[in-house]
Amino acid sequence: MVADTMRAEPSLLRMSGKVAVITGSTSGIGLGIARALAGAGAHVVLNGFGAAKEIDRIRSDIAVEFGVRTFYAAADMMQPAAIEQMINDVLQEFGRIDVLVNNAGIQHVAPLEAFPVDKWNAIVAINLSSAFHTIRLALPAMRQNGFGRIINVASAHGLVASPFKAAYVAAKHGIIGLTKVAALEAAEGGITCNAICPGYVYTPLVEAQIDGQARAHGISRDQVIRDVLLAQQPNKRFATVEEIGALSVFLASEAAASITGIALPVDGGWTAH
Template sequence: MNIPIKTQTSASSRVLAGKVALVTGSTSGIGLGIARALAASGADIVLNGLGVAGEIGRTREQIATEFGVKASYSPADMTRSTSIAEMIAATLAQSGRLDILVNNAGIQHVAPLDQFPVEKWDQILAINLSSAFHTTRLVLPAMRLNGFGRIINIASAHGLIGSPFKAAYVAAKHGIIGLTKVTALETAEEGITCNAVCPGYVYTPLVEAQIDGQAKAHGISRDQVVRDVLLAQQPNKRFATVEELGALAVFLSTDAAASITGAALPVDGGWTAH
C-alpha cells in the first residue's frame, strides 16, 4: 500500500514563516510527516530521533532545500532529562526562539500486565510521557517571553480508550492528555495553546511491516489484515495519513486556532465514537 505525499509549498501557504518548530521523534513516520508539513508552511525545523546518521542528514537537507527553511537535527535521548535540556538550550541559542513544540516521540511494547517487563514500562513512560513534561517545562519561559506558543502532544486513540496488553502505552497516552489539559490551563492567558492529537492507525513504514508480518503469521491476505485486524475498530476502514496529521498540526499552530486549547482531538475514523 503506497500513499503519495502531497505538500503545498506556495507562498500563500507559508503561514508559519518566521516560526521555529521542534518535533521530537521526527526522523520517520508521523513525526517526519508533521515536520515536513510545518516546513512547507514556512517554519524552521529542528528534527530529533533515531536512525542512520547519513539518512538523517539527507532528510534534513531535503527539507531545507525543498521548503526553503532552516532545518537542523538534535540526537537528544528522550529518556534523559539532561539530554532534553541540552536540546532545548541549543535550539534557543541557535534560533533565539522556539514557537512550536510537537511532542511525538514514542515507543510501544505489547505484553500481558502480569508479564510486562519492568524495564519496558519504565522506558515507555520515560519516552512517551516524561519527555513531554521535560520539553514543555523547558520551552514555556521562551514562549511566555514572546507571547506566543503552540504545544502539540501526539497522544493516541489509546489516550481515550484502553486495549488489552498495552498497559504502559495506554497509561502514558492517558497521561499525555492530562498533561495537555494542565498545560492549557496554566497558559490560557499567555498566547500559548496546548492540544493533544489522538490518532488511530496511521499508515507508516512500521505499519506496512505489520501488515506483511500479520498476513504471513495468520495465513490471510493483506486486505484481510488491514480490514479485520488492524482497522477492526475504525469504522471508516482506512488508515489516517501522516499528511492529515501534518495538516492538523499546521492548523493548530496558526492564529486561526488561538481559541483551541486543552483539547484531545481524535483522528481515528470514528474509533472513539463507539
C-alpha cells in the first residue's frame, strides 16, 4: 500500500490539459515559470515585451520541447483594456484558464522626495493593479470549472523594506494583501491564491547589475555578489529561475490544494532577520 501511494504521488504534480497564463514571461523568472509549467504538461500563455522573432522562437521552442500548446498575448500590463482583451483571447483560444501567474514587474530606485511621479504610477500599475485586473477577469472561468490556481510573484520586499524603493515596496506589500483577499473570497471554489516572495534570483538583468556595480565601485564581481546584492541573504547565493519554476508547479498542482493565502519567502533567509 505504501509503495502504491508513493507511485501515485507524482501524478499530483502533473498538469496535463491545464491552461496557464503567465504575465511578464518572455524572459527571466516568468519564462522559468512558464517552462516549468509546460514541463508539467500545462499549455502556456506567454506575455511580455521583446522582439517578435525572439518571442516566437521562445514560444515555438516550449511547444516542441514539452509537447504542449503555446500562445502569446502582447498585452501591456499598464492598460486594463488590454488585460481584458488578453483574458478574452485566452478563453476564446483554450476555453479555460486554470493557472494564473502574475509576474510582470518593473523597478525604479530613488529617494522618496525625488521619486518621479510617472515612475510611481507605472510601478503600481504593472506590479499591483495588473494583478487585480487579471484576477478579477480570470476568476469567473475558474469558478465555472471548480478549479483555479493564482500565483502572485511578490518579493522579499513584500515583507520587508529597503530605502529608495518606495513604489516597488508599496506595490509588493499590496500584492500580498491582494493575495490574502483573493484566497479568502475563492476558498470554497476549488481556487487557491498564494504569493511567492523571492530574494535575488539570477537572471540576465541581475547579471547586468553585477557588471555595472563592479565597474561603478571598482570592486570584483564576487564582492558585488556577496557584499552588495546578497548582503541581506544569509545563504549568499542567488535563487534560480528553475527553483521558482518548481515551486510554482507545486503551488499550481493538486498537491497544494490546501495551501492558500500564504506569502512564501524564497530568499535565502533574508526575512528571517
